[in-house]
Amino acid sequence: MNPGHWRKRYHSQRGAIGDTPETPRLADLMQQLEGLEMRVRQLKAGVANLVQLQQLQNAPPTDTQQSVQEIARLQETADNFELELASRIVSWQHLQEPFWQAVRFGGLGLLVGWVLAWFIYAQ
Numbered sequence: 258m259n260p261g262h263w264r265k266r267y268h269s270q271r272g273a274i275g276d277t278p279e280t281p282r283l284a285d286l287m288q289q290l291e292g293l294e295m296r297v298r299q300l301k302a303g304v305a306n307l308v309q310l311q312q313l314q315n316a317p318p319t320d321t322q323q324s325v326q327e328i329a330r331l332q333e334t335a336d337n338f339e340l341e342l343a344s345r346i347v348s349w350q351h352l353q354e355p356f357w358q359a360v361r362f363g364g365l366g367l368l369v370g371w372v373l374a375w376f377i378y379a380q
Contacts, residue, residue, distance in 0.1 A: 303338035310335055 310331040313324065 299338075299341075303335070303342075306331055306334045306338065 310328065313328050313331065
């Protein structure tokens, strides 16, 4: 084995930062960070709206039209906030891999069970 071959192989295995397609680029990371910051702001605003709504609902009843409209607006905002949180938590992208693993291994288990049952009951 010649030394040139070893160097070439060593350097091809080592790689450099950013050479592999799996490593995220800085721009992608910054974009993800901005998305997370936006989510945090939305969460803080949603929690503040929920707290304000709860305070208004627990306050002594007033007959002013403005407070009734404010409660209705906050209730709608809270409902939208809860719906958005639920849609982010339960999404196909998060359930896709476990679903297909369950289908694959469940199907494989069913197939193995049928084969074993056939061997047992065929005798």
